[in-house]
Amino acid sequence: MSTLEIKDLHVSIETEQGTKQILKGVSLTIQTGEIHAIMGPNGSGKSTLAATIAGHPRYTVDSGSITLDGEDVLEMSVDERARAGLFLAMQYPVEVPGVTMTNFLRTAKTALDGEAPSLRTWTKEVKEAMAHLRIDADFAQRNVNEGFSGGEKKRVEILQLELFKPKFAIMDETDSGLDVDALKVVSEGHNREFARGAMGTLLITHYTRILRYIKPDFVHVFVDGKIAEEGGPELADRLEEEGYDRFLAAAATGTVKA
Known part of the structure; x- marks a missing residue:
């Protein structure tokens, strides 16, 4: 069994308006044999997480870690990550x-x-x-x-x-x-x-x-660069019915969990 572990990951990019923080403390552990679904509105950081794991040069890891079976993924080049x-x-x-x-x-x-x-x-x-x-x-x-x-x-x-x-x-x-x-x-x-x-x-x-x-084993809701809620497949059904309004409202008031 292999393990991909993301701990307290903070990621930013450079824009015309300056540095913009996208991921604000994401922690997630995935093991072989598991399916994790990440859902969330546009601009919540989902694709940024994917690109950061893969090693896209546009994204800067400000703090936190990504490890694969204990090896530091962030120290690997893109091709080394693929071979790993x-x-x-x-x-x-x-x-x-x-x-x-x-x-x-x-x-x-x-x-x-x-x-x-x-x-x-x-x-x-x-x-x-x-x-x-x-x-x-x-x-x-x-x-x-x-x-x-x-x-x-x-x-x-x-x-x-x-x-x-x-x-x-x-x-x-x-x-x-x-x-x-x-x-x-x-x-x-x-x-x-x-x-x-x-x-x-x-x-x-x-x-x-x-x-x-x-069929996912776990569902994680991304809002404003953080995981706002986690659960099983039933959480996806709830999102289908309710949408993301309650999460967006929490983000607007600064109550999304870190």
Whole structure:
């Protein structure tokens, strides 16, 4: 079992108006075999947490810590974090002109494992994963995400998840822009990998619809850079009914818990 532990994390960014603090003391522990959903209104710090874990250079960690099995994640480069077992499914996957899907996937897998996968076995795995995710086989020869629809890009993120087999998957609003059919396919892809029992998931979302397919063990409500409330799956149902008004009101009066 592996553990990703975030302790009293404070994070800021530089803006035209000066330094802006976004995360204001976030503590969270995730273990393999667990699914944690983070929900909250826009601007509450959800994606900032994901980007900070992954090592995005825009974000400055002012204090606090992130450790993976006791190792200091904040001291790792982005590629070292990936090799340690952290995977980010991006909210807005980027296009990579000039690099085919085939070359990208095998090069990335080689970098992660330290050795190239057996070509015969690897080709079979890629084809099977693409078929499960309903990605046309021709996409293997296309440039990464170039000309792909939003739904196709999200399926490619989950393709990487299935092939790279991380310890922890951080899914940053993977459900955004997906129709019902694509949402089911993407969720099933996550669930196939999760069923191996060797991965934990941090699932960031605004809505409960993806939680019908990816069942969380824990739900955390982010408001104003803090965790305002925590609970089980029933908390997501409550948010669906009530929205975030009571949390936003608490934030306005400074009563969100630290």
